[in-house]
Amino acid sequence: MHRSASRLPRILACAAVPVMLVVAGCSSDSDDTKASGSSSSATPSATTSEASVEPAKFAALPDPCKSITTKTVTSLVPAVKSKAGTPAKSSDTAARAGCSWNGLDDNGVKGSQYRWLDVGFTRFDSDQTLGSGAARAQQDYTKQVEKAKAAEGAKKVAEAAVSGIGEQATTITYDLSKTSEDFKYATVIARTGNVVVTLTYNGAGYAGAKTPAAADILKGAEKAAKEAVASVATSDAASNAASKSADPSKSSAADEKASDEKSSDTKTSDKKTD
Numbered sequence: 241m242h243r244s245a246s247r248l249p250r251i252l253a254c255a256a257v258p259v260m261l262v263v264a265g266c267s268s269d270s271d272d273t274k275a276s277g278s279s280s281s282a283t284p285s286a287t288t289s290e291a292s293v294e295p296a297k298f299a300a301l302p303d304p305c306k307s308i309t310t311k312t313v314t315s316l317v318p319a320v321k322s323k324a325g326t327p328a329k330s331s332d333t334a335a336r337a338g339c340s341w342n343g344l345d346d347n348g349v350k351g352s353q354y355r356w357l358d359v360g361f362t363r364f365d366s367d368q369t370l371g372s373g374a375a376r377a378q379q380d381y382t383k384q385v386e387k388a389k390a391a392e393g394a395k396k397v398a399e400a401a402v403s404g405i406g407e408q409a410t411t412i413t414y415d416l417s418k419t420s421e422d423f424k425y426a427t428v429i430a431r432t433g434n435v436v437v438t439l440t441y442n443g444a445g446y447a448g449a450k451t452p453a454a455a456d457i458l459k460g461a462e463k464a465a466k467e468a469v470a471s472v473a474t475s476d477a478a479s480n481a482a483s484k485s486a487d488p489s490k491s492s493a494a495d496e497k498a499s500d501e502k503s504s505d506t507k508t509s510d511k512k513t514d
Contacts, residue, residue, distance in 0.1 A: 294373075295366055300479045301334060316441060340359075351449025352446040353452070355441075361468075393418070402428070424442060426461035
């Protein structure tokens with residue numbers, strides 16, 4: 241009896257070992273489950289990317305000196321010095337470009353008429369951090385309107401929204417005295433997609449000549465602005481077409497498709513002959 245009693249604690253201790261191992265195993269499974277659950281719940285946030293911004297509509301800018309037709313330039317700037325225009329300096333013409341024209345129509349004792357016309361283009365790319373090209377252009381559009389309204393020395397400043405020129409456009413007109421003459425100014429700020437177009441047209445009469453009518457200056461500015469804005473889409477379409485025709489892979493793909501279609505037609509013809 242004594243021997244049996246002394247063996248009992250030993251037997252119980254040995255029996256307890258598997259139980260502890262089972263508990264430990266369950267505890268380990270529980271921890272693994274928690275870790276797995278934590279990893280699973282974190283996976284979606286890790287793999288979910290930020291919503292991509294809208295791609296920029298236009299990838300290039302037109303030649304600013306060709307954005308307004310020669311006919312319009314000569315009608316707005318009589319005796320223009322250079323019909324080809326003078327391009328503005330730019331370190332990146334794909335993002336910023338401009339051109340200007342000026343002329344003095346000298347009528348001797350009857351006085352002279354001076355005119356100035358310039359156009360500028362600014363293009364914005366879409367950026368994951370900064371936003372879409374259109375949104376960035378919208379911001380610049382607002383800034384350019386405020387800048388035109390704050391022209392130094394401007395008098396009788398008037399602002400008006402105008403339709404039919406891009407997606408949105410604003411005209412700013414004002415009077416400005418310089419070189420001892422009274423100038424009439426008209427600036428058109430327009431946005432089309434991710435491009436902002438700023439066009440300025442002004443004029444004055446010299447040596448006793450009459451000051452041009454504000455309505456005529458505004459009308460001329462709007463006409464030129466319409467052409468400049470339209471040139472953005474036209475130039476971009478031409479650029480895309482040239483890019484596709486110059487891409488060998490796209491031409492090859494087109495040739496393969498045509499070859500496959502021709503082969504299919506031949507097989508169909510053979511079946512009909514049989």
